[in-house]
Amino acid sequence: MNLSPLPAIMLEPLVRAALLEDLGRAGDLTTDAIVPKNHHATTVLSARQKGIVAGLDLGMLAFRLIDQNVDMTVERQDGSEVAQGEIIATVSGPARAILTAERTALNFLSHLSGIATATASIVNAIREYKAKVVCTRKTTPGLRAVEKYAVRAGGGSNHRFGLDDAILIKDNHIAIAGGIRPAIKRARASAGHLVKIEVEVDTLTQLEEALTLAPDAILLDNMSVDELRHAVAMVAGRAITEASGRITLDMAAQIAATRVDLISIGWLTHSAPILDIGLDYRGS
Incomplete structure (x- = not known):
């Protein structure tokens, strides 16, 4: 390694x-x-x-x-x-x-x-699939850098390190902005040319709308395995797909089998x- x-x-x-x-x-x-x-x-x-x-x-x-x-x-x-x-x-x-x-x-x-x-x-549980395991910002205050280092030591990868290295549009941002479309448009108008934009969706309808604005990545939050499979097919390589939401060791392989690019797991660092x-x- x-x-x-x-x-x-x-x-x-x-x-x-x-x-x-x-x-x-x-x-x-x-x-x-x-x-x-x-x-x-x-x-x-x-x-x-x-x-x-x-x-x-x-x-x-x-x-x-x-x-x-x-x-x-x-x-x-x-x-x-x-x-x-x-x-x-x-x-x-x-x-x-x-x-x-x-x-x-x-x-x-x-x-x-x-x-x-x-x-x-x-x-190890998902080694036959392409998905990477990534951590989140759910880290112990003050220990983020070393906890994310430990994820790398275990063969995983890191998500963003803080609020300042990428734009991640989540549910509350969408609610305050008045929808996915205005949220992504405002983000794109503000982002520098090196800043990637990811948007969180929890339904296939939201995903369809988000895809019309070409975000760099899409966080598929708390979707079932069937929904994830359908979502990956809808994205069809146009954005990075990330599965998230209470993912356990037992279910990791099923999720990886949907062909998502990333599986993000908060408990790796917080629990x-x-x-x-x-x-x-x-x-x-």
Whole structure:
């Protein structure tokens, strides 16, 4: 997998804020009381269940922001599949720093690996079809960039990153504008030449009207499999088709079989369960 890492300048503020939240006003009282100042430790990050790894750079930053002398040797890179019990990385250095940063590192790593694992499950379920799995803007506030990175680590693709990189005309926009036609016309009059326009429809009648104005993409919202199949036939390649609305792993293949281009799934980022990853002490 050709997965480009995110620049450290994007990650450090997130990790720093998480560490400060955990350290509070007095630091790690437990570790400082129990662990000798100069004690060295070797630990391993290990998978407690099968899944896809994502977030190692954030984990490493958590340790090294506490002490630059912590080293991490990665065994399984982001985007790699790991088996239950498999070692992901070895973390060694000052014991106090490792224990102080442990929870922050694991929070990021487990959360992002969970997103990557959930994404991979959908990607694998539809691998015989052309559809791509994409995420949405339903992300944890402040974590959008890394959660969308985790989707890519799982083999998925990203939808727009924010309100400023594409026009997506949704139901409330249509209602306020007075219909699909005036909404798309206003959008086209305002959009720059590099800005794509997508419109959300939930009926085939709306789709027919939208097609007369040639949007770049059409979001087919909460349609049945039969409606999706009919919609794709109506579009006939004139726009990108995107299926959306409470799509589960069990129904993903049926939806992909309708020949839609994209399947967008919000729960990948807002509700994916974590991948259980632990930090185990191996010695001094």
